[in-house]
Each structure stands twice: as structure tokens, then as C-alpha cells.
Amino acid sequence: MISGNTRAVVLLGAQRFDPTLADAVAELGVEGSIAAITAGWQEREEEDDELHDHLGGRTVNLRLHARAEEVFKNDPDLHAAHRERQAILRHRQDFYRIRLEHALEAQHVIASRAAPKDILRDEARASIQAIRDIDRMHLERCVRDHKAFEERWRPTERPAVADQIAEIAEIVKGCDAIAIAGGHVASLLNRLRMFDIAKLAAGKVVFAWCGGAMAVSERVVLFHHSPPQGPGAAEVLDEGLALVGDVVCLPQPEFRLRLDDRERISVLARRFAPATCLALPARSRVTWLKRGPKNPSGILALRDDGTHTKFEVSGAGGIGS
Amino acid sequence: MKRSMKPASASMRAAPKSAIQALIDSKPDGAKVDRFLEGRAIPIVEGPAVTFVWRGEANGVSLRHWIFGLESGSSLTRIPNTDLWHLTLDIPHGSRVEYKFEIHRADRSEWIEDPRNPNRARDPFGANSVLQGEGYAVPDWVRPDPTARPGLLEPFGFHSKAFGGMRSGHIYLPARFRKSRLYPLLVVHDGKDYLNFAAMKTVLDNLIERLEIPDMIVAFTDSPDRIREYPNTEQHARFLTEELLPDLTQRLPIIDRPQSRCLMGASFGAVAAFSTAYRYPGVWGRLLLQSGSFAFTDIGKTNRRGPLFDKVVEFVNQVRANPMAVSERVFMSCGVYESLIYENRSLVPLLDSTGMQVKFVEARDGHNWENWRDRLREGLSWLFPGPLMFIYE
Numbered sequence: 001m002i003s004g005n006t007r008a009v010v011l012l013g014a015q016r017f018d019p020t021l022a023d024a025v026a027e028l029g030v031e032g033s034i035a036a037i038t039a040g041w042q043e044r045e046e047e048d049d050e051l052h053d054h055l056g057g058r059t060v061n062l063r064l065h066a067r068a069e070e071v072f073k074n075d076p077d078l079h080a081a082h083r084e085r086q087a088i089l090r091h092r093q094d095f096y097r098i099r100l101e102h103a104l105e106a107q108h109v110i111a112s113r114a115a116p117k118d119i120l121r122d123e124a125r126a127s128i129q130a131i132r133d134i135d136r137m138h139l140e141r142c143v144r145d146h147k148a149f150e151e152r153w154r155p156t157e158r159p160a161v162a163d164q165i166a167e168i169a170e171i172v173k174g175c176d177a178i179a180i181a182g183g184h185v186a187s188l189l190n191r192l193r194m195f196d197i198a199k200l201a202a203g204k205v206v207f208a209w210c211g212g213a214m215a216v217s218e219r220v221v222l223f224h225h226s227p228p229q230g231p232g233a234a235e236v237l238d239e240g241l242a243l244v245g246d247v248v249c250l251p252q253p254e255f256r257l258r259l260d261d262r263e264r265i266s267v268l269a270r271r272f273a274p275a276t277c278l279a280l281p282a283r284s285r286v287t288w289l290k291r292g293p294k295n296p297s298g299i300l301a302l303r304d305d306g307t308h309t310k311f312e313v314s315g316a317g318g319i320g321s
Numbered sequence: 322m323k324r325s326m327k328p329a330s331a332s333m334r335a336a337p338k339s340a341i342q343a344l345i346d347s348k349p350d351g352a353k354v355d356r357f358l359e360g361r362a363i364p365i366v367e368g369p370a371v372t373f374v375w376r377g378e379a380n381g382v383s384l385r386h387w388i389f390g391l392e393s394g395s396s397l398t399r400i401p402n403t404d405l406w407h408l409t410l411d412i413p414h415g416s417r418v419e420y421k422f423e424i425h426r427a428d429r430s431e432w433i434e435d436p437r438n439p440n441r442a443r444d445p446f447g448a449n450s451v452l453q454g455e456g457y458a459v460p461d462w463v464r465p466d467p468t469a470r471p472g473l474l475e476p477f478g479f480h481s482k483a484f485g486g487m488r489s490g491h492i493y494l495p496a497r498f499r500k501s502r503l504y505p506l507l508v509v510h511d512g513k514d515y516l517n518f519a520a521m522k523t524v525l526d527n528l529i530e531r532l533e534i535p536d537m538i539v540a541f542t543d544s545p546d547r548i549r550e551y552p553n554t555e556q557h558a559r560f561l562t563e564e565l566l567p568d569l570t571q572r573l574p575i576i577d578r579p580q581s582r583c584l585m586g587a588s589f590g591a592v593a594a595f596s597t598a599y600r601y602p603g604v605w606g607r608l609l610l611q612s613g614s615f616a617f618t619d620i621g622k623t624n625r626r627g628p629l630f631d632k633v634v635e636f637v638n639q640v641r642a643n644p645m646a647v648s649e650r651v652f653m654s655c656g657v658y659e660s661l662i663y664e665n666r667s668l669v670p671l672l673d674s675t676g677m678q679v680k681f682v683e684a685r686d687g688h689n690w691e692n693w694r695d696r697l698r699e700g701l702s703w704l705f706p707g708p709l710m711f712i713y714e
Contacts, residue, residue: 252713
């Protein structure tokens, strides 16, 4: 399902080397200008020539990263408060990670034990539930911290932010679609929130890939099965914009996921159920309409048993995998 | 199920003959030895069997290595009617061993590098030949990568009140350094040696480029008298914590919280890092301790390592008597071929019991700079995970 008043949300795999965005844009019949968000590229935000050319010169970059820098420059109080909130969120993430790693370790140890099948099944369920509880508690704390920040500082009502939102709204008004690139997903999400992009996306088609796809989903999950520091634990970062519900977006599975590691895939799938974990390899895409997903191509759905399968849509437009 | 009636030994295949044994069996002359050596990688690695060879006239040849637990000075045997000397040892998978040959002649003996082995490791005392055992490969991230943007190394000088004199070193600034951003700080003991013998600037450039560690500021410090200053001296801890840290924090955009400050060092440098953190609990939130010289005694105060270690023993005994959480995360590494492996292994559960998060990594290597180089990726990325988990392009 999609929330808000977006016309459609298209989730795509990586666009860096073999872009398919233009095909998706054509398929949706978008002919007008496209507002581009490349804030995830941070300081390189405006190095968007390739994207601009790929979409036939129709993009207008919203410069959310640069605008946020201007906001911070013009409103030092908000900047200080923002930094303080980020520090709080970093602490939250650190402590959450400590709890999570222990819970995942316990799950692994229990899964490796020999015991009667029904006991193992029951204990496996309990292990996953413990992990889900930690995820949920972390997410609730993040939401609480955001809420406290919003209530105290009312950022969208402050002139430095409100002026930027008005400018952005004017640009978006003249566009048929919004294209959200990946990059640093926390930084991107932060800018999307600051300028209330979810609201501005009403009536538009949203194209989002990699970190962009993660940011527009309900819940942003950071993941990498083999980072240099040792076995990587997928961790919930925060709520996303929730333009698309019921899915967890996992881009770049080619080098981030061990799809043949059934135990880890199974944990991922069960941990976030009933949402479906979708691996989005390069060249994959799916369009989300009000009634559900349509025309998925190349997307993999992770299954509870640790396998993965081609993501397909059932006749009613619901998710079937 | 049918059972084989053959005895186990009969069903086992005979081990293939080693290259050196085949040569010996052929009763070689000089020409055969020439052909044997031509184009052959030396030492000869055949699975776990490693054959060291040296060719020349001598009264005797010994292998000198620094593997604790394996006798050093083992003699090579001369193949009759030739000038080829050989010694085969079982070397476990993934090992990296530094060695030299000791050549004995009538009036003298000399230690030399293996002239037929191009692999060398440099250190402050010169260079050693390196055996790269089966399964060991020099990590790709220690080699210069032309696509990695290079950071900047700037010398710095500093008048220390604690020491009553000048201290110098180098500051590393990441390639995309901006004054408006805030960075974690890593302070390295024996900075010049880490730069010269552990390729640390290249490693930083590469790991930052690969997003495996964040952009960071690194202070490479040096001591004019490390043997005296590094084993738990008050002046050294004061210099780092009350002088260098505030100075750098004032001059550079450094994140002002313990989690973003790390002390690291190897050998006595690890003792210096840990003892500084112990004297200033809560200031240094990250520690990277490589092959720490953490000598201690269970009874009495005399350690077998001699008087140089007396202050270390005193310190580690104190830690053992009064363990406390002085940092948040501690990464420790040690080679299993070092005599210090016992002390390092002993320290891990103790530190762990304090509530600090401790990660300990062992490697089949010795007490040397390339061992410390090879562990940098795992250590730095565990202490300071880079934005890899955050960037999806």
C-alpha cells in the first residue's frame, strides 16, 4: 500500500552503472519536469549531470543538502538543537546495537543447539520475538526523540526553514514527479524530514532508489552481512517517510546480503514480518499504487525459511512471494 | 552398510613426495640444482610443508626466526655433492613468518636475509625475509590505491610542560577535510614506525575511501625514549590527556566526546595507551592495543622478562587487582607466535568483566609491524565503523 496522496511510488535498484529510471518514468507516463533529490550525496549533491542527462534534461535539483546548510547558518539555535538531537540519536543507536548484538548472539546459540523439534521451534520463536521487541523499543525511542524535538523547536514554523519549504513547494508544484537518489540514508532522511517532503509529494509520482527507496519506506533498516568489523547485524535506524508500507527495502543485495546464508536470511525475514523484506538488485523495480504493488521486475523477496524467491504480485494486487 | 576390511593405513594414499625430497632422491649435481631453483618461489610452500633453502659454501646454516614455541636456530642440511642447504618445517595455514639465515663459516657467523625470497618486511632494526605460508596473502587495502584520495600528513611541534621539552609528530587530515565538520581523533604511539613500517597512511586513505572507517584526524606521536616513557608514566599520560588532547581539540574540529577519542599502540606503545586510559578513566572511549607487553606476575614482583618490564608488571598487577572500565571499547590483537600471547589472552576476560566491550583477535604471526598492519582494518573498523552501513548508492 502507499500512504499519503502520492500517485505512485516506484522503487528501483541501484542506478549508478546501468540506470533504468528513464524506462520507469516513461512507463508511468511522466512527461513533465522532475524534482530531483540528491541530498544523500551530501556535498556532492549538485554533481547530478548524469541523472539530469539520463532523464532528458527534465530534472530540477531541490538542493536539500545545501538548503539545510543555509538553514543551519541562518538559525544557529536550530543548528545547535539539531546537533544535540543527532548526538542523542547516536547514543540511542549505540545502546540499541549492544542489546541487539546480544539478542542475535542468543538466537544463533539457541538455533545451534540440539533439542526436541517442538522445543526448538518454540525457542526460535522466542528468540525472534526478543529481537523484535528490541527493534520496536528502539524505534519508539527514536520517534519519541523526534516528537520532543518537533514540539520544542517547531522547525517548519521557523523562518529559516519555512522560507526554504515555500521555495521547494513552488518548484515541486511545477513538477510531475520527484526522483529520490540514494547515498547517505541518515543524512537523506534528515533532509526529507526537515523540508516535509512527504507532504509535498502529494499528487506526484515518486521514484526512489537505493537509499532513497529505504527512506520512503516505513522503516529504515541498515544492513551488511560482511562488513570489515565482523559479522554485521542489520539494525533499525529510524522510521522512514512511510510513502510505502509493509516492506523493508534492501538495496545492493549483490554485495550486502549473503543470500545463501539461510539462517541469517530467515532471521531478517521473520524479524520484520509482516512487512516483506525486498532485496532490490540493480535493474530491479516495482511500482506501488494505492491498491498495491504492480509489475515487479527482478526483485527478490526473503522468506521465513531462509530462502528467497522472485517477488510477485497476487491477482488482487496484494503482496505474494 | 558394508565395512571395509582394509586397515586404515592401507586405505590411505601415500603423501606426495616433496619437491626437495624428489631432488635429493635424484642424487643431484650442481646443474640439477640450477634447474631445480630456476624460477621456483622460495621458500617452497607445499601445503603446510615449507622448505627453506640456501645455496653457498659454509660450515653450517641455521634458520633464525621469531616464532615463540618453535626452536630457533634449527640447522639446514646440506645435500651431498652440492652446495644446497635445506630445512622443511610444518607451518600452519595462514601463517606469516619473518626470518633470516645465520651462515656459519670458519671464523665468524653472520645473519642474512634470504637472497632468493623477494618478500621483505622492514622494521626499525633493518629488514627480515618473510615466509608467506599457505593461505596468507598481503591484504589489498595495505597497498596504495590510485582511486583512493590521499589524506594530508602535516608535521607538528609541541612544547610539553609534562616533559619539559618539545614533542613532535604528524597530524593526518582526511582527504575531504573540512573545518566545518567534526571528526573523531585517533592518537598513535610510535607514529613514525606505524607510518614507515605498517603503511598506516595508505591504510587510512584506503579504509576511508572504502567507507569502512569514517573520516578521522590522526595524531602520530613519537617518544625520544619510549622504553622509559611508555610503561605507565604519569608524565606521558598527562602529556597526552591534559596537553595534546586539549591542544588538538582547540585547533582542529574534533568531536568532543570519549566515544570519538582513541588511543592506540603496539608492544610498549599498547602499555602506554592502556595505562594512560587507566589514569584518566572515561576520557579515552576507544583503545586499540596490539601485542601489548602486558607482563604480570601471579606471585612476587619479579618477571622473567627483566628489569625493563618492572614498571609494566607493577601496572598490570595493579589492573589485575583492581580492574575497572576505563574505556568503552577495546580492540586487542596479538600474534600466536609471540611470547606475549599468554599475557594478552589473560587480559581479555579481565577487561571483559569490567563491562567494557572487548574484541580480541589472534593471528598466525609474530611481534612485528606487518602483523600490526594486517590487523588495522579489523581494529579500526570495529572501534570506528565507517559509513558503509549508511551509504546505499
